Amino acid sequence: MSKKLRYSLIGATAVVVLVLTCIFAFSSCGTNNIIKIASRDATNYDLNLIYNDDTKSLYGTANVDYINTSDDTLNEVFFHLYPNAFREGATYKPVSEQRWSDAYINGDSFGSITVKNVKVNNKDVNFSVGGKDQDILVVPLSSALYSNSRTTISFDFDVIIPNVKHRFGYTDSAVNLGNFYPIACVYENGAFDTSPYSYNGDPFYSDIANYNVDLTISNDFVVASTGELKDKSTDGDKTTYSYKALAVRDFAMSVSKNFSVKTEKVDGVEIQYYYHSDSQPDTSLQTAVKAVSTFNDLFGKYPYKTLNVVETSFVHGGMEFPNIVFISDDLSSYEEYTNVIVHEIAHQWWYGVVGDNQNKDGYIDEGLAEYSCILFYENNPEYQISRQEILGNDLKSYILFSEIYGDLFENFDTSMDRELTQYNTEPEYTYMAYVKSVLMFDNLRQLIGDSNFAKGLKTFYKDNQMQFATRDTLTIAFESASDMPLKSFFDSWIDGEIVIVGN
Numbered sequence: 001m002s003k004k005l006r007y008s009l010i011g012a013t014a015v016v017v018l019v020l021t022c023i024f025a026f027s028s029c030g031t032n033n034i035i036k037i038a039s040r041d042a043t044n045y046d047l048n049l050i051y052n053d054d055t056k057s058l059y060g061t062a063n064v065d066y067i068n069t070s071d072d073t074l075n076e077v078f079f080h081l082y083p084n085a086f087r088e089g090a091t092y093k094p095v096s097e098q099r100w101s102d103a104y105i106n107g108d109s110f111g112s113i114t115v116k117n118v119k120v121n122n123k124d125v126n127f128s129v130g131g132k133d134q135d136i137l138v139v140p141l142s143s144a145l146y147s148n149s150r151t152t153i154s155f156d157f158d159v160i161i162p163n164v165k166h167r168f169g170y171t172d173s174a175v176n177l178g179n180f181y182p183i184a185c186v187y188e189n190g191a192f193d194t195s196p197y198s199y200n201g202d203p204f205y206s207d208i209a210n211y212n213v214d215l216t217i218s219n220d221f222v223v224a225s226t227g228e229l230k231d232k233s234t235d236g237d238k239t240t241y242s243y244k245a246l247a248v249r250d251f252a253m254s255v256s257k258n259f260s261v262k263t264e265k266v267d268g269v270e271i272q273y274y275y276h277s278d279s280q281p282d283t284s285l286q287t288a289v290k291a292v293s294t295f296n297d298l299f300g301k302y303p304y305k306t307l308n309v310v311e312t313s314f315v316h317g318g319m320e321f322p323n324i325v326f327i328s329d330d331l332s333s334y335e336e337y338t339n340v341i342v343h344e345i346a347h348q349w350w351y352g353v354v355g356d357n358q359n360k361d362g363y364i365d366e367g368l369a370e371y372s373c374i375l376f377y378e379n380n381p382e383y384q385i386s387r388q389e390i391l392g393n394d395l396k397s398y399i400l401f402s403e404i405y406g407d408l409f410e411n412f413d414t415s416m417d418r419e420l421t422q423y424n425t426e427p428e429y430t431y432m433a434y435v436k437s438v439l440m441f442d443n444l445r446q447l448i449g450d451s452n453f454a455k456g457l458k459t460f461y462k463d464n465q466m467q468f469a470t471r472d473t474l475t476i477a478f479e480s481a482s483d484m485p486l487k488s489f490f491d492s493w494i495d496g497e498i499v500i501v502g503n
């Protein structure tokens, strides 16, 4: 996600206090045909969706060919039901009080998901729905599921879409379908991760999976989606679109009667720009094309064939999903709009291909997406935005934020890997995951030098693709690239021990 803070001050310098100790590590080899390999041992989702625009609802049937990739034997499988965070009275609301009226422009509106007819291997099971916000579906398995074994879980679901400018919600501009279907929780350390929704950050964590999705919708809608369009058939006033996506972490769509589309191919990737009010669509598309080209060169190749950039209503700056990004249609300037395009596209590398647990490690994907914008501007000087300008703004605003929060909170916590629900406010999360993380990556670059930093990004991308990156794998990649000990560097930044002061 992109949450741009508004800076007005530039030109600060910093003294950064660091402690270093020696830890050496080595990177492992990447692979070439990464999608083919990653899709082989992944869960397969077959979704059939029917969208009803009169009721702003979606009826779905799901057939999930689930694979147990853990070493444990499973007796049940958990799924997130994210739309239930949008219910009236939800404990973990999708929007903070401060942003509520910006998001719900027509007043309160609520959404939900109801799951029924749950079967395992075609037999009815006694499923349950739990979690504080009825946001976890628990499916008992009819027999133990051993490591590397598969089982078939099927169910029907009804989704009510709220009127809200969010990842999941409809407005006059479009219907955003992000996090709208039951998605399997990640199983790790002997349990399913059932982290709730949070208005801070992107509260999502899901494994690489494969999708076959059919959407039936009125003919007058234009559909932007994760994956490749494989088939399209019209019956009366309805059209069914069939998408296939291999080795992706999630599946999202945005549909609208107002979208125009512009397309350009770069490095074998078809970039489609869906827009409804952008007065400079060709320029926006070119920014997307340059972003893909630049990041292909800097980090390693984007492995998918499609990337959709969608101008839509969204209360924050933008949102990333695999193969598709949402860009807010009410940003304050075109420069900011451009920046959000670049930031969200960078997430295809950091979040999409290289995943992380966004419930606690968002500083990795957000920090790298923000830093990728700096690298983009350095490599595309026609945008006339310098590294020094961005860092000066980040540093000055971080120091001001620290001063204010240091006064407000007695034990001001500057650690960067807390659970999303542990941040006191939205700005606190934003400053830690975005601004401080950018300062960390720039400090790293100064420490190990430009070429080692560039090599480290390539190593990190190659070694963590289709996996979940962590603080450890981040450290290992840059240690390998620089041949320098960096554990204490990352620990002191991430644990909040670093002291950042301006002069």
Ligand SMILES: [Zn+2]
Pocket (backbone or CB within 6 Å): 001, 002, 003, 343, 344, 347, 365, 366, 369
């Ligand atoms: Zn982001």
